[in-house]
Amino acid sequence: MNPRTSATLADAAYAEPPPKQKLVTIDGTRYRVLDLEDSISGYQGIVYLNTKTNEVIVAHRGTEFDRQPLIDGGIDAAMVTARVNAQLGDALALTKRAVKLAEENGYGPVHITGHSLGGALAQITAHHYNLPGDAFNPYGAAGLAYRLPEGQPANAAPFTNHVMAGDLVSAGGPHYGRIEMYALPRELEVLRNAEQGQRIASLVTPGMKSGHVMSAAVAVQLGDSHRMVHFLDRMTDKGPVQSVLDDLNARVTDPEDLRRIADYRGDVHQLRAAATVLVGGGPGLLRDGVSYLRGTMEAGAYARNEAEAQQRAQHALKPGGQLVQDATDKGSPSLRNPGFSPSSPLRESIESTLDKAGLDPRKEGHPDHALYRQIRDGVSAVDARHGRSFDETSERMTASLLATAKGSGLERVDHVVLGNPPSDGSGARMFLVQGALDNPAHLRASIAVSEAVNTPVEQSLAKAEQLSQAQQVAQQDHAQEQTRTAMRMG
Known part of the structure; x- marks a missing residue:
């Protein structure tokens, strides 16, 4: 399944869930809703069947602050301080049902998709059931206590993480699967200006090392980078805008831009790790110790x-x-x-x-x-x-x-x-x-x-x-x- 379809369904998961067995048209394609979950934990997910290709897609909903700000806000805070996802049980249950439906009815392959918090769920469920998929600006689930290896294992179904260069969430932890990076002109401009500002600050205050401070400020400026909309074709008041997935200009090729992005995302990751220690303290380190003892798990071993x-x-x-x-x-x-x-x-x-x-x-x-x-x-x-x-x-x-x-x-x-x-x-x-x-x-x-x-x-x-x-x-x-x-x- 192509990334554009995955992005469309990851975005559709934010809408009010349709009833089971309902036929819906999304971006010109007909799907049947095979199953869904909308639980007390705040988790929402939908299982779609492409009526033409017989592909089954599990779409995990991401962070939806306009609908459930307190529940999702709490879950995201827990991921940073205690590195856990309380919605995982529901996501695994829905994924298991999707696999069973596909096997019992002779449907095509099962794919996984999700954005943000849903992207973390997508990484974990894809790994646990060894399924292919795509995630968009996901929180890195390889940094959670679920035994996921970092990167794309050679013997596992392919999984791709599509991330915007300035996105704070996807920079916060290591990822399961490979990473495809995209950047808007504004993101590159902000990073260039931030680097210049840091140089000036270092001249005014010799010996000053303000990388983390600068990165935190940049993250605020680039808050828009996390939105799912960047991965979709859309119409604006200024005309049509192409998805970064198909926009060759969104691919970063300049070595200096690549270095700035790597520095920024590395700083964000360190800030997040520091927050885990400062807020989680001993308990956070304890859980890391338990995770270290357990090691990673082969894709599909959970199932x-x-x-x-x-x-x-x-x-x-x-x-x-x-x-x-x-x-x-x-x-x-x-x-x-x-x-x-x-x-x-x-x-x-x-x-x-x-x-x-x-x-x-x-x-x-x-x-x-x-x-x-x-x-x-x-x-x-x-x-x-x-x-x-x-x-x-x-x-x-x-x-x-x-x-x-x-x-x-x-x-x-x-x-x-x-x-x-x-x-x-x-x-x-x-x-x-x-x-x-x-x-x-x-x-x-x-x-x-x-x-x-x-x-x-x-x-x-x-x-x-x-x-x-x-x-x-x-x-x-x-x-x-x-x-x-x-x-x-x-």
Whole structure:
């Protein structure tokens, strides 16, 4: 699929989602909406079927500040301070359904696309399911804790990141896939002027090194660079404007311009890394340590492990049953897993660091300890009903359910219920319920048993902590906006 089509569908994902099975025309091409997701986490994605080519395209929506400023703002802040994407579970679920629909109906290949935050989701889902795709001004997902290698692996489906030279977001982290760079005349002019200004400042104040300061100022001037519109053909009041994807003049060839762009984007990346340390502190470094121990994952390995886990999960909750981990699990970062080897001082110190940083909801005094205990008691009750004792599998289930509860906005858990296996063979799910079971107004959330029992405890706890941070940022922004509104009205 060509990048122009990917860009068109990435942009279309921002529109109000159409109903399933509806035929829509986008840029002159007919598509059928096979599936969609619009969840409480703020995630929105659509699965399109090109009715002419039979290609399936998963479009992940990006940052949409006019629709959900607090939710998306919180997610973006969490990516910078804790490097996580709380919307990933929904994006992976939609991608999995798209792959299944394509296989069951004999459709063509599945492609992935997305812009900004959706571009990060596109990188991760394309890697996890080994699918081709394009991202536009994405946040670099190889810098997140999801085991993505940087660059384009030789044995992986091709993935391309299309980025504007002055874009702040795409400069913030390393990318999965190859990078295609574009630049508008104004971007090059701003970078040239900034470099000249830095030289003058150095003459006035000898020894002054103001690169980061200059880059921060340039990022403000180039805020328009992040917009999706640059990758689309469009009509303006001054006439038609060509997409940078097809504009040969948007390709940077001058060596000095290339150097300025590299310097600017390198400074932005360092500023973002510094923000992670300053804002995230020890917890941010701790998660980096865990990610380092785990290493990268081969493209498509996630999907293979998921399929194997679903098979193993059929036995995980049988009376008296135990989850048997095969050799592939021995590399799991579950630090209490005796199969995780070899031992190292760094690995051995991480659990104590979790306690010292106050990040473990299993400990009294943590804000989520009560929620954790409610879930743990519920899982223990499910175990008892099935003739099982609470074990390491149960602990992984509890931690996964805690992250699920945080992502769904549950304030307490009154019931933990094991659902019946669906008739479509997709596997059983574990449900969390806030409120009475017979109350139509109760709140609930769920997770696939296969996913929950195979996710390392520390990974789930880190996700729960990062979701809490995102929610705190959103609450703070909301309070500040209310204060500003009150001041304006006063």
